[in-house]
Amino acid sequence: MIDLVKNLAAVNRRTKTSVIRELLKLTNKPEIISFAGGLPAPESFPAELFADIASDILKKNSMTVLQYGPTDGLPELKDQIIRLLREDEGLIIKPENILITTASQQALDLVGKTFIDAMDPILVELPSYIGGLQAFNAYGAKMIGVKDDDHGILVDDLEQKLARLRDEEEHYKFVYIVPDFQNPSGVTLSEERRRKVVKLAEMYNVLVIEDSPYRAVRFEGKAPHIMYKLGRSGNIISLFTFSKTLAPGLRLGFVVAHEAIIRRMSILKQSMDLCTSSLNQMIAAEFLSRGHYKGHVASLCKTYKVKKDAMLEALGRYMPEGVTWTKPEGGLFLWVRLPEGMNADELFYEAVKENVAYVIGSAFHCDGGGHNTMRLNFSYPSPEQIDEGIQRLAKVIKANLVKKGEKPKAAALTR
Helix, strand or coil, rough: CCCCCHHHCHHHHHHHCCHEEEEEHHHHCCEEEEECCCCCHHHHHCHHHHHHHHHHHHHHHHHHHCCCCCCCCCCHHHHHHHHHHHHCCCCCCCCEEEEEEEEHHHHHHHHHHHHHCCCCCEEEEECCCCHHHHHHHCCEEEEEEEEEEECCCHHHHHHHHHHHHHHCCCCEEEEEEECCCCCCCCCCCCCCHHHHHHHHHHHHCCCCEEEEECCCECCCCCCCCHHHCCCCCCCCCEEECCCCCHHHHHHCCCEECCHHHHHHHHHHHHHHHHHCCCCHHHHHHHHHHHCCHHHHHHHHHHHHHHHHHHHHHHHHCEEEEECCCCCCCCCCCCEEEEECCCHHHHHHHHHCCEEEEEEEHHHHHHCCCCEEEEEEECCCCHHHHHHHHHHHHHHHHHHHHHHHHCCCCCCCCCC
């Protein structure tokens, strides 16, 4: 048998299986209420509209949509994205500023492939999206964690770390931020901090990767500006996706950046998949051009708000004192902090025995921390499942407190 490990490329040796994917294997039972996956609600998928649109496209335009397409994306979808960003964000961009990707995970891989050499320092949030951490780790990045709170990344901590890197003359590359309803925490970076981050990026000559798959899924509050609009130096790269608003099965995302960056990424994308599915791009373009998108997203937000409120209410009713959580204004997730000394990694297996599952918070920490945290998804389960699942989870946490010799107290409903 060939020595496979000896023959693997460095990028393959560095790539590890997702902790989340491995844990989800344990939750694949119908009796388990899972808050673990980052799954949109399947009942929200506009399947009938997709079927009608796909049928029309194949009847009228099959020679184009079943053929290879341009690497940077179809003009029809780019035009709709330009219109959408102009109407929703007040952003004026050109087709040359857009790269259509096979979902935003490919965009993250392209960021790594474009900018990271082995041992290059990059700055990421604590906690940060595990898919981004995996993509950057594959290219050998040296990840430096920057602290967060309930308003996003701590700017003072970011500046201290940037100053240290500059003084050490390190070849540092970018700051990676999920600014809107962050995965995993659900928090949104405040307008004031966004402006400070952009200013720091210009001062320290560093890129900002703005990964915002959840931005459109806002069901209350006022949205801060996207960071791309605040930048003036061409050093903001924004990543978006239709996976959370239309359907993940379309595998459609897009990058907005300076045209020189888009050109570089397009060259690399050619060697990865030649082009993103033309058929799927045309389905999305038609969905937008026919005026379905905004009404669909509005309906989606109403559905998710009901589920988010159900989870917050259940947490307030069942969780013991000492357990806290974030209160997102959108997105798919919220973040739970257990009392110090309680280990959510170990608690996971007890939770599965009670037929409830979550994602361990340590998976999102590049520094090995976060063992007393967990991510809960509210978009996929029903409100009834949310209530029952939180009851089960609270039971596990209370039992763990008793083991440690503490008497659990009821949480205040106003938390």
